[in-house]
Amino acid sequence: MPRLQLELRGRTAANVGFATGYALVFRGRPNWFSARGLGYGLAAASVVAAGYGAAVAIPAIRERIGGFADRAPDVPLDEWVAVHIPIGTVYSEELIFRATLNPLLDDEFGAGGGALIGAVTFGLWHIYPARAAGDSVPASIAATAAGGVLFDLLRRRAGSATAPALLHFAVNAGGALAPYLAVAGSPSS
Template identity: 85%
Template sequence: MGIPLAWSNWVLPRLDLELPGRTAANAGFATGYALMFRGRPNWLSARGLGCGLAAAGVVAAGYGAAVAIPAIRDRLGGFVDRAPDVPLGEWIAVHIPIGTVYSEELVFRATLNRLLDNDFGPCRGALIGALTFGLWHIRPARAAGDSVPASIAATAAGGLVFDLLRRRTDSATAPALLHFAVNAGGALAPHLAAARSPNS
């Protein structure tokens, strides 16, 4: 548990890398961590693919509804400035799937959560894994100027959902697809909302 937390909150920030470097470093760390602790992502699971696409579809529909409702659309459009300083296409096609989704799902759902299940049982293992996933986001929350407690709570809750999908499918593919839908939708929806706003 301590290794991912030290990486995310201490080691990676001190490397002072630009976004492409952080993406590569995160992916390299996740791959090494999974190899060291015998992670089992089971990426080619048909059940994981099917459940993941269904879950991602629900999220995409939710974002679509949010962009279509004027009151929510106006609020969403205000988050355009939170995007990183790279083209939106690069952010969605490279940095989210590799630097975030691949890295976090390989570290947590494919590796750490399985180890915690073995040591603490499914229920306590899920809770400890979700809390660790929340704590992984301390430094990113500070860098974004977000509330750290709120970020920990939100990402821990997300971790519970991702882990539930992993348990139901025995694959990291399902949570990875849902994770991508949440993050990519969160990046794209504000731009769509701003484009559709009467003030744009």
């Protein structure tokens, strides 16, 4: 994908096309319309939202978070949060990993092996974004692999990719909105 040198909107469209095709070919099982998935996902997302709210409310943490406000993409924040995060990132990654790859790995290696291999693969998937953002690659791999473990546990518990998708959205959207809110809410603004 990086070699295509697409701008953000093109990458979002390419991610959606690839994820959808991948899930169709490998018989992904997202079970998007699961009440159980919705319930677990909303509960997990609310914990993350509360955490971001608390972080922005605490002056020392708010100041630190505000330092990330300059890392916004080259599209308006509302477009980033309403389109690119939920569709280009969350839908695509949850469809690829939790709805398709992890169940395939479970079938081949059992639940434990599938979860571990899926989480490591999810971590490695984030090498290029970490490099592009100037973040530590090993730390990004570790953090996203840990997230992959949590997302997969949610998928297993809820029987749906909806639960990890809602948590994934809360983490990413909160990470985009918190710096903006931190700067807007600081006494010097």
